[in-house]
Amino acid sequence: QVTLVDSGGDSVQAGGSLRLACAMSGDSYEMYCVAWFRQVPGSEREVVGLIYLGDNYTTYRASVKGRFTISPDSANNTVYMHMDRLTPQDTAMYYCAAKRSNGDCRLRPDEYDIWGQGTQVIVSS
Numbered sequence: 023q024v025t026l027v028d029s030g031g032d033s034v035q036a037g038g039s040l041r042l043a044c045a046m047s048g049d050s051y052e053m054y055c056v057a058w059f060r061q062v063p064g065s066e067r068e069v070v071g072l073i074y075l076g077d078n079y080t081t082y083r084a085s086v087k088g089r090f091t092i093s094p095d096s097a098n099n100t101v102y103m104h105m106d107r108l109t110p111q112d113t114a115m116y117y118c119a120a121k122r123s124n125g126d127c128r129l130r131p132d133e134y135d136i137w138g139q140g141t142q143v144i145v146s147s
Contacts (some may be wrong), residue, residue, distance in 0.1 A: 024049045024136055028118045031141030038108050038145070044101040044118030044138055051094075052076050055127035056101045057134060058092065060114035060143075069129045070116070073101060076125055085111070108145045115140045 030042040044056060057072035071082035073092045080092050091104045101118065119134035121127075128134075 026138035028138030033144040042103045046099045055123045067131045
């Protein structure tokens with residue numbers, strides 16, 4: 023199975039942009055659902071969006087739709103999440119997660135068995 027290393031978190035001003043990266047290694051890239059989750063202290067981990075690498079299907083939570091874009095880089099076995107028009111409500115620890123799948127990608131964190139270490143995003147007003 024794959025291992026994940028996520029990166030790209032930073033501190034930015036509201037309205038700014040960031041690109042998070044989830045580098046995958048160790049297995050066939052295209053057989054995985056890869057999801058981005060985020061979590062703030064005291065709250066549950068919530069899905070931000072996901073991609074099925076078999077056909078590049080993506081879906082997003084409503085609050086980020088149109089601002090965040092998940093895209094694959096098959097040459098480098100990396101999944102990116104580009105985040106635009108960031109708001110303070112986007113401040114969180116962001117995690118990428120993966121699950122080997124035939125396309126049935128789920129939204130719950132307990133459906134995923136492989137996790138990156140997390141990368142912190144701070145958006146100031």
